[in-house]
Amino acid sequence: MNPAYSVIFFTVSSGAGYGLLALLGLVGNAHGKASSPGFAIVAIAVALILITAGLLSSTAHLGRPERAWRAFSQWRSSWLSREGVAAVATYPVALVYGALWSGFIDLPQWIGLLGLLTAAMCAVTVFCTGMIYRSLKTIPAWSNRFTIPAYLLFGLATGSGLLNAISFIFGRFQTDAGKFMAFLTLILTFGAIVLKWLYWRWLRNRTAQHTMGQATGLGEGVRQWEVPHTATNFIMKEMGYSVGRAHARRLQQLCMLLLDIAFFTCLLAPKFDWLVFPSALCLLAAAWVERWLFFAQAEHVAQLFYGKERV
């Protein structure tokens, strides 16, 4: 599939934003009011800015962005619509939570519940994003059990990397809490490494079950003889992206390397606390490469009509 940068930026940026926001919600749920209003406001603002930048970027993928508001209407059947509704519904919850957690509204008894609700809304939104891809039977590389965990895990891992960095700026990472935060990032990063390793191994070893014979109904002895048009069309451009597949192995290694660097810098971060910055940057870069490959490596069954023998 054609890896559209607007969609890659959207899923990486919003994913990190929702990951950060969810963790902030859980922090408030566990510890109540934030230690300083400045820290709370900056952290919530960073999360919401990342989310908003991502959502705005996603409209660049649209042919008619001015009609984007219509996408909130079909939540009964469409995961894309559900994602939009969940994303918008998260804003008021997050804002109320931010006001409570930072102490702007002095009702500390509500912090726990709103924190949990914020985290749940983030999870629901990212889950809906994953389901857009997971539900497409036409793309076997997406329609499998790895897709949802990958979206949730990369969102949380990049979010926790950002939380470490923001905590460092406000002097929170340097306290005992830093050790727990670094531990959390380590677990999430390790989870991402294992998940992607399993996914890429599965993708390499799977036997492609869809054939040109099935697509055309002409049986197994069929091959392309004459192409229907001499110029490329939308289907060939959108579904037939092959650059990613050519460099897939190298880019997978790059993604793994970035995750490994993130892991080890985070491991040393309680000793050398400035390492939270390279750690967070490596996580974001790894998420970007992972997402690019997620699109570029995916093959669509419509290619079977255009000469591809198996998908």
Add this chain to the structure above:
Amino acid sequence: MTSLPATTHKKLGLVIDLDTCVGCQACATSCKEWNAQGDSGPLTDTDPQGSDISGPWFNRIHGYEVHQEGRSDSRVVNFPRSCLHCETPACVTVCPTGASYKRASDGIVLVNPETCIGCKLCSWACPYGAREYDYTQGVMKKCTLCVDRIYNENLVEEDRVPACVRACPTGARHFGDLGDETSAVSQLVKERGGFDLFPEMGYKPTNKYLPPRARKESYAAGVAALPKSDGSVMEKLFVWADKLLTASKASAPVNPPDNSDKLEG
């Protein structure tokens, strides 16, 4: 509304005969011509007179070579591909705006170009590659089953069929109600063993394809099936002549092997 209707009153669709289709592209060009001027708006092309022409078409005519196991020959099958107006199409349910819909009255799957946001998700959901994005208008385009012809009372009766069906010179395209078992198209599907494309996907296409008719084992069988001997004088003469000619050929090779080295050198 992108939720699907529970049932449709009719199941209008096409039956495409892969045996008689000659791949002339008349259906595709007639489709493009009608839809570039019909009610659903122009089907735009970029660089239309240039070398890098591009634009959406509703109908693409592929050519496949089919080689059946155990046969010495293979055959070419011309294969028109367009929207199959599925009974349970994922392209409709994934649409976030309601621009894609399946009509409860006749089962036709349409896109409303006034409300489509051009997110392209429907094209990802369709296994048949039937939806093409219009880069100039920023919306998705697809076969309308010529909804602006089939009910159009301004047209004479025989023109109230999809443009592709009207244009086909070999009668390889048939239009009708596949939900009605007594209709001509349903009978044709039954008679000829019409099949679905990609039934594994589970979207229950309405359009059906008629398989190429079985052919005799023409070439190899023809060589093997020599006529039986009748013992006549003429036959003996031919056998003698055959032996004589074969023997003289063998004794005077056309390309003596000892010359080959010199020729290469």
